[in-house]
Amino acid sequence: xxxxxxxxxxxxxxxxxxxxxxxxxxxxxxxxxxxxxxxxxxxxxxxxxxxxxxxxxxxxxxxxxxxxxxxxxxxxxxxxxxxxxxxxxxxxxxxxxxxxxxxxxxxxxxxxxxxxxxxxxxxxxxxxxxxxxxxxxxxxxxxxxxxxxxxxxxxxxxxxxxxxxxxxxxxxxxxxxxxxxxxxxxxxxxxxxxxxxx
Amino acid sequence: xxxxxxxxxxxxxxxxxxxxxxxxxxxxxxxxxxxxxxxxxxxxxxxxxxxxxxxxxxxxxxxxxxxxxxxxxxxxxxxxxxxxxxxxxxxxxxxxxxxxxxxxxxxxxxxxxxxxxxxxxxxxxxxxxxxxxxxxxxxxxxxxxxxxxxxxxxxxxxxxxxxxxxxxxxxxxxxxxxxxxxxxxxxxxxxxxxxxxxxxxxxxxxxxxxxxxxxxxxxxxxxxxxxxxxxxxxxxxxxxxxxxxxxxxxxxxxxxxxxxxxxxxxxxxxxxxxxxxxxxxxxxxxxxxxxxxxxxxxxxxxxxxxxxxxxxxxxxxxxxxxxxxxxxxxxxxxxxxxxxxxxxxxxxxxxxxxxxxxxxxxxxxxxxxxxxxxxxxxxxxxxxxxxxxxxxxxxxxxxxxxxxxxxxxxxxxxxxxxxxxxxxxxxxxxxxxxxxxxxxxxxxxxxxxxxxxxx
Numbered sequence: 238x239x240x241x242x243x244x245x246x247x248x249x250x251x252x253x254x255x256x257x258x259x260x261x262x263x264x265x266x267x268x269x270x271x272x273x274x275x276x277x278x279x280x281x282x283x284x285x286x287x288x289x290x291x292x293x294x295x296x297x298x299x300x301x302x303x304x305x306x307x308x309x310x311x312x313x314x315x316x317x318x319x320x321x322x323x324x325x326x327x328x329x330x331x332x333x334x335x336x337x338x339x340x341x342x343x344x345x346x347x348x349x350x351x352x353x354x355x356x357x358x359x360x361x362x363x364x365x366x367x368x369x370x371x372x373x374x375x376x377x378x379x380x381x382x383x384x385x386x387x388x389x390x391x392x393x394x395x396x397x398x399x400x401x402x403x404x405x406x407x408x409x410x411x412x413x414x415x416x417x418x419x420x421x422x423x424x425x426x427x428x429x430x431x432x433x434x435x
Numbered sequence: 436x437x438x439x440x441x442x443x444x445x446x447x448x449x450x451x452x453x454x455x456x457x458x459x460x461x462x463x464x465x466x467x468x469x470x471x472x473x474x475x476x477x478x479x480x481x482x483x484x485x486x487x488x489x490x491x492x493x494x495x496x497x498x499x500x501x502x503x504x505x506x507x508x509x510x511x512x513x514x515x516x517x518x519x520x521x522x523x524x525x526x527x528x529x530x531x532x533x534x535x536x537x538x539x540x541x542x543x544x545x546x547x548x549x550x551x552x553x554x555x556x557x558x559x560x561x562x563x564x565x566x567x568x569x570x571x572x573x574x575x576x577x578x579x580x581x582x583x584x585x586x587x588x589x590x591x592x593x594x595x596x597x598x599x600x601x602x603x604x605x606x607x608x609x610x611x612x613x614x615x616x617x618x619x620x621x622x623x624x625x626x627x628x629x630x631x632x633x634x635x636x637x638x639x640x641x642x643x644x645x646x647x648x649x650x651x652x653x654x655x656x657x658x659x660x661x662x663x664x665x666x667x668x669x670x671x672x673x674x675x676x677x678x679x680x681x682x683x684x685x686x687x688x689x690x691x692x693x694x695x696x697x698x699x700x701x702x703x704x705x706x707x708x709x710x711x712x713x714x715x716x717x718x719x720x721x722x723x724x725x726x727x728x729x730x731x732x733x734x735x736x737x738x739x740x741x742x743x744x745x746x747x748x749x750x751x752x753x754x755x756x757x758x759x760x761x762x763x764x765x766x767x768x769x770x771x772x773x774x775x776x777x778x779x780x781x782x783x784x785x786x787x788x789x790x791x792x793x794x795x796x797x798x799x800x801x802x803x804x805x806x807x808x809x810x811x812x813x814x815x816x817x818x819x820x821x822x823x824x825x826x827x828x829x830x831x832x833x834x835x836x837x838x839x840x841x842x843x844x845x846x847x848x849x850x851x852x853x854x855x856x857x858x859x860x861x862x863x864x865x866x867x868x869x870x871x872x873x874x875x876x877x878x879x880x881x882x883x884x885x886x887x888x889x890x
Binding site: 239244245250251253254262265282326330334363364366368389394397400402403406408415420 | 459462463474475476479480482483486487489490492493494495496499500503509514515516517521565566567568571584585586587589590591594611612614615616618619622623626627629640643644645651652653654656657659660661671676678679680681682683685686693695696697698699700701702703704705706707708709717719723724726727729732
């Protein structure tokens with residue numbers, strides 16, 4: 238046990254106010270009725286792309302047409318073929334840095350912010366969705382929830398060592414408030430939605 | 436003139452630039468309004484966020500203990516730092532144990548507060564700030580002027596010149612897209628070295644022992660997941676009870692700060708990748724002292740969104756550097772006097788007390804009321820500048836004597852009419868600076884009332 242910890246704890250105990258109850262967040266009701274429509278509209282607002290799976294034709298061809306075949310494709314969704322590179326936790330960063338597109342199935346999508354949840358269970362290497370030049374996330378409409386409250390109820394953030402909501406492409410407005418996509422991570426983020434199985 | 440006023444005076448000397456700065460921030464404030472209006476439950480969220488933080492501050496020791504136990508169980512090494520120097524020493528020690536002399540950093544106001552960069556650099560560690568705005572100001576060797584938009588005070592031409600000098604971009608290039616691309620390549624070379632990464636923390640989850648980091652660029656994740664050593668520096672007040680509380684804060688944070696529904700990346704780190712290490716440093720550095728100040732402890736609820744800066748009429752027209760503190764603007768002016776009252780006694784006066792900061796604060800901190808309260812503390816401590824002290828004394832004397840008060844209006848009106856300009860517009864009269872004093876009415880309210888009141 239560190240001495241600083243004891244001292245900090247001691248100061249807190251002497252100075253903290255009387256206990257205040259934790260408010261209940263369960264009373265919050267979502268105002269979003271059509272999660273799919275809001276999800277798509279939000280993606281447009283935040284500079285993300287979306288497509289319906291039924292409209293892209295042959296997924297493998299679609300990938301090639303859209304992203305060319307100059308760089309590597311890491312594909313974790315079998316609908317889109319095997320990709321051109323297999324990676325694992327020990328793949329060197331220089332190799333990972335040659336990835337043009339990463340196709341990753343998401344676990345859940347959030348309508349209000351366009352976020353898609355990924356975690357260790359879905360990722361062979363944690364850096365994959367950031368180091369790729371372009372990102373394709375695949376989801377079923379059935380995996381959409383209206384807001385973050387519902388999202389946090391559905392996922393367990395500590396189920397794996399790392400989990401993340403990704404909402405659109407990497408971006409910055411640090412130079413004169415001009416929005417630029419492709420800051421340190423992917424330049425584009427495309428979400429392909431499969432219809433819910435009836 | 437106070438320090439802030441002097442620096443603000445220097446800032447507004449360039450009128451066009453002042454207007455540009457003012458409008459850039461007001462634009463961000465307007466985006467915040469639009470984002471807030473999309474949620475019918477906005478006020479409910481603010482009340483909940485404030486309530487959760489009330490609970491956190493009243494139960495902080497218990498929650499921190501839980502956080503620490505849980506994080507340790509997850510395989511994370513938890514360290515405790517009473518102050519800035521202990522924090523810095525811990526970071527250095529971890530790096531030295533791994534023989535690492537290079538650190539990629541993502542945004543952290545706490546490490547700014549602790550002066551981590553100069554400390555490490557003086558001991559032979561190269562520190563690379565990886566948020567674009569942070570990298571820009573690091574290259575310029577100046578502090579951030581805003582907690583969310585660190586380089587908001589700079590024009591693209593200035594960034595272009597800087598990048599030409601430091602990164603070899605073509606002379607005269609000032610297109611933000613091209614400059615960002617140059618920075619992307621520059622920073623990737625550091626990410627690919629994969630040595631050590633340090634981030635700040637937006638939220639620490641007591642229930643699960645994890646930390647949450649929000650960025651738009653993805654720089655925190657590029658750093659952390661490439662590194663064999665990840666360090667997260669967290670102030671004790673960042674704790675929240677459980678993951679279900681996160682929804683409330685994530686929904687408020689970016690909408691309040693930049694008007695986005697959320698940041699692009701909301702990362703949850705709970706344990707290191709196999710073969711790597713994860714450390715969390717829990718830092719006090721004056722926070723427990725603020726916790727003991729009943730009138731000011733509320734300021735510890737701050738989630739660092741920057742909304743109070745974007746809306747503040749003083750901040751927008753004086754720039755972040757005029758405050759000379761790690762955290763500028765309204766929230767900084769209630770946090771910093773608690774660290775060094777004498778040095779920062781002028782900051783609570785850098786406000787019109789209009790209350791806009793409190794109105795936009797996502798966790799409902801009564802910022803303008805605390806600014807007012809700090810003024811009283813400063814007066815009681817005898818730290819008012821003489822001009823203010825004399826003015827206050829004179830005003831108190833007049834207000835305490837009804838007949839003096841009655842006459843003072845008459846005298847002031849006559850003075851405004853009769854005195855020559857040099858007697859009104861001189862350096863003794865702050866109110867005559869940069870503004871025309873009003874034309875004096877012939878009659879005061881009291882005289883008018885006596886004449887017109889119904890019998």
